Amino acid sequence: MRCEICGKKIVGTPLKTKIDGSVMLTCKECSKFGKVQREPQKQRRQGAPRKTGAPRRRPRPAEPTYEVVEDCNLLVRQAREKKGWSREELAEKIYEKASVINRIESGKMIPDIKLARKLERTLGITLLEKSDGATPEDIGHLNARGATIGDIARIKRN
Incomplete structure (x- = not known):
């Protein structure tokens, strides 16, 4: 070390x-x-039973992480035009501002996961893909x- x-x-x-x-x-x-x-003193042994009788918590399985697809701006625009909606109408349906839709479609903004899910449900498209979850530790250091x-x-x- x-x-x-x-x-x-x-x-x-x-x-x-x-x-x-x-x-x-x-x-x-x-x-x-x-x-x-x-070092803080340990209160009890590792394998000692709990006095409260509460069940032990199991570690949560790792939740999958999602990323927005690269060409999301084109997908959103094409799906919106296919439905015949204006940007204002789409914005109203997902409770967002029209300027947000404008920025997404122009590629100036990438929607966060929550907004991408709203767009997916409303437009019937897929904007999120599971990422491999690689961290810098997995990749290695120089x-x-x-x-x-x-x-x-x-x-x-x-």
């Missing part, structure tokens, strides 16, 4: 240090820049250890 301040490899256990309101894992040298936090504050800021030492 590496220090989140200087980036040096930490020998032993890192110290949780509160520096300017942020808790970071630091080496012993960098812990002097803040206040070392104590630098194996990642950036530290020490890479960005120069620490003044007296």
Whole structure:
């Protein structure tokens, strides 16, 4: 493990240090820049039964994430024209302003998920697609250890 301040490899256990309101894992040298936090004492053992008798919560399955399709502006315009509606009529049906429809159709605005669902229901089209949910951690980093504050800021030492 590496220090989140200087980036040096930490020998032993890192110290949780509160520096300017942020808790970071630091080496012993960098812990002097803040206040070392104590580990909270554990109230009960991990496998101990609950006294309240309440059922244990199961972790929620990951909800699928959605993205708006790339050519949503064309799909909205074509579907609206096919139904013979003006922008004002469509806006009235989904309880939005006509300027919002204008901005969506001109490509100046990408609708959020809630608005895209309203448009899908009203126009009978598909604007949302499931995304793979890849996070930056899944893709990988250019630098194996990642950036530290020490890479960005120069620490003044007296």
